[in-house]
Amino acid sequence: MNQQLNKLTELSVAPARVIVGLMSGTSLDGLDVALCRFLGAGTETKIELLNFKTISYTAEFKEELKSVSFKSSVDLQKVTLLNAYIGSYHASLILQCLSEWEFPAANVDLIASHGQTIFHAPASLHRLPEYPNATLQIGDGDHIAVKTGIITLSDFRQKHIAAGGEGAPLAVYGDFLMFCSPVENRILLNIGGIANFTFLPAGHKAELVFSTDVGPGNTLMDQFVQLHYPGKHYDENAAIANTGKVNDDLLNALLNDDFFALGFPKTTGPELFSLSYLDAARERSATTGLHNEDVLATLCEFTAVTISDAIKRSMNGLDAFEIYMSGGGMHNPLLVHKLSKLLGKELKDTNALAINPDAKEAVLFAVLANECVSGGQLSFGSRPGLPTVLMGKISLPA
Numbered sequence: 001m002n003q004q005l006n007k008l009t010e011l012s013v014a015p016a017r018v019i020v021g022l023m024s025g026t027s028l029d030g031l032d033v034a035l036c037r038f039l040g041a042g043t044e045t046k047i048e049l050l051n052f053k054t055i056s057y058t059a060e061f062k063e064e065l066k067s068v069s070f071k072s073s074v075d076l077q078k079v080t081l082l083n084a085y086i087g088s089y090h091a092s093l094i095l096q097c098l099s100e101w102e103f104p105a106a107n108v109d110l111i112a113s114h115g116q117t118i119f120h121a122p123a124s125l126h127r128l129p130e131y132p133n134a135t136l137q138i139g140d141g142d143h144i145a146v147k148t149g150i151i152t153l154s155d156f157r158q159k160h161i162a163a164g165g166e167g168a169p170l171a172v173y174g175d176f177l178m179f180c181s182p183v184e185n186r187i188l189l190n191i192g193g194i195a196n197f198t199f200l201p202a203g204h205k206a207e208l209v210f211s212t213d214v215g216p217g218n219t220l221m222d223q224f225v226q227l228h229y230p231g232k233h234y235d236e237n238a239a240i241a242n243t244g245k246v247n248d249d250l251l252n253a254l255l256n257d258d259f260f261a262l263g264f265p266k267t268t269g270p271e272l273f274s275l276s277y278l279d280a281a282r283e284r285s286a287t288t289g290l291h292n293e294d295v296l297a298t299l300c301e302f303t304a305v306t307i308s309d310a311i312k313r314s315m316n317g318l319d320a321f322e323i324y325m326s327g328g329g330m331h332n333p334l335l336v337h338k339l340s341k342l343l344g345k346e347l348k349d350t351n352a353l354a355i356n357p358d359a360k361e362a363v364l365f366a367v368l369a370n371e372c373v374s375g376g377q378l379s380f381g382s383r384p385g386l387p388t389v390l391m392g393k394i395s396l397p398a
Contacts, residue, residue, distance in 0.1 A: 191329025
């Protein structure tokens, strides 16, 4: 038997696995690297986060990513080159982290790489009836495997789409395995570039779990700051938005989109919620002359309203649940205050559940890799948007 295939077979039945999880989100700001130890799989999964680091991208590299991301027309040569470059670059960052942590690469069993999303195209967005849901992440897994010498799982979202889903959100699978409680109804709210949440009813009832994107998280606020405040990548501590006032006319125009009337689950991305979306809303509401701080205050309100409305609609009157946050949006005090007020609840973060909230998304993909290699016993039923599948393409280092 091929030595690497034999290693996979041994890993599938081993009592423990060490997995590096990688996440680079739609904010295009850096790579999250989580070193995890797993015991078991499925509902018996036990996770220890051994180390975690976020490595910020340079301003030049961010611009390279922006040039091919979330646009219907881009330079195909650059996409092709970045696919290989990002794979090799992420591999070097993994090796850098392992060296800093004094953890030998030979002791890592698997790498789980999300890749870099450059276009997400669910049918609800592209509206071309002859085409299916689709998504594209670059950062080739073979390059990671060969450069690190570690078996790599990547391109997780394609299987989800092939099985009838939209490729997002995938958080539901990891949230279920990491955070289900026998006694507490929980909402795991992730506010990244796009906001999504998973509802975990008390008890390990996979067939009742619910997950959906809800709309913009930080993406519109971040894009606006980057355009109008050179050198800033986001509104740190909501310092700018706190000096502005919400404009109801602009808010109502932002909320006036067919996406928000769609049923759950659904998915979206910066392809819809872009500066063009904001500009169109400002034109419709005659607010093109609005001060920047008022625009940011309104965008923050927009994110808060869409998240709270989606949670209220989904819960259908149920009030007995706790909310645990992750993602960059949890560091925005104005947004968190607005959400808490709209939902009438204290918002916690996943530190309360023993997982660093900044590491959660990277850990999620490590969970998906662990399930792909050693799990496969779960069933989420046959509901639309939540197929029961094992995800991740396997790249061997030799």
